[in-house]
Every structure is written in structure tokens, then in C-alpha cells.
Amino acid sequence: MTGWISFLAIPIVGLASYLLEADQFSTLAHASWRGWFGILYSAIGSSIVAYSLWYALLKKYNVNLIMPYSLLTPVLAVIMGVMVLGDSMNRFKVIGALLVIIGTAISVVNLRNLRMHARFPRLSRLRKSR
Numbered sequence: 001m002t003g004w005i006s007f008l009a010i011p012i013v014g015l016a017s018y019l020l021e022a023d024q025f026s027t028l029a030h031a032s033w034r035g036w037f038g039i040l041y042s043a044i045g046s047s048i049v050a051y052s053l054w055y056a057l058l059k060k061y062n063v064n065l066i067m068p069y070s071l072l073t074p075v076l077a078v079i080m081g082v083m084v085l086g087d088s089m090n091r092f093k094v095i096g097a098l099l100v101i102i103g104t105a106i107s108v109v110n111l112r113n114l115r116m117h118a119r120f121p122r123l124s125r126l127r128k129s130r
Helices: 002-020 024-029 033-060 063-085 091-108 111-119 121-129
Strands: none
């Protein structure tokens, strides 16, 4: 479904670009390798590969186990921006990232299961050996 939405967006975005922007054809003709690499990365890396991995995980695991990890996307984007693009890192970004990571951890960790393992560590080992 996501692939079709992306595919059908091409003519709509192309028409909007034609009507609302100026000089886009000469800009496209004179684009550097970095511009083309950005387009290829967006099309292949972040769309085809990422969604293929995402749907492969969804086939294997329940949605409620996988979905909370998608909340980490903005944190990873900030980290990649700092590492690759040289963006600045300030305390607000760090605090925001920590809040997202803690919130994701709270939603992922099964507290009932942790309590049971803490009370009965021997019982959890017996279950694993079966």
C-alpha cells in the first residue's frame, strides 16, 4: 500500500512543481552527483529497503512489539544529522532524545514479566530449559 501511495504521488508532486516552481528543469539538468545521490537514497534506501525490512519484521513479530520502535525514528534522525551533516547538538535535543527513549522503553518493557522474573529467578530458568 505504501509503495502505491508513493508511486501515485509522483504525478501529483510533478504537476505541483511544474505549476508552482520556476526554473526546475535547468536545475535538474545541472544537478550535481550529491543531488542525484540524495534522490537515489530517498527512493531506494529510505523507501524500498526500509519498508521491506519493516514489513519483514511485521510478518515475523506482532505489531505491538515492533511499533514502539518506530518512535525512535526522530532520535536516530537527529543522531545521523549530527554525525553526517555536522548539525549542532544542544541540551534540548539530548533531553528530548532521552524522553523519547525512556518513553519507548516504558512502552516496550513488560513490567509484569520483569516482576515475575525478579521474584522467581529459578522458575524463569526452568521455563527456558523446557
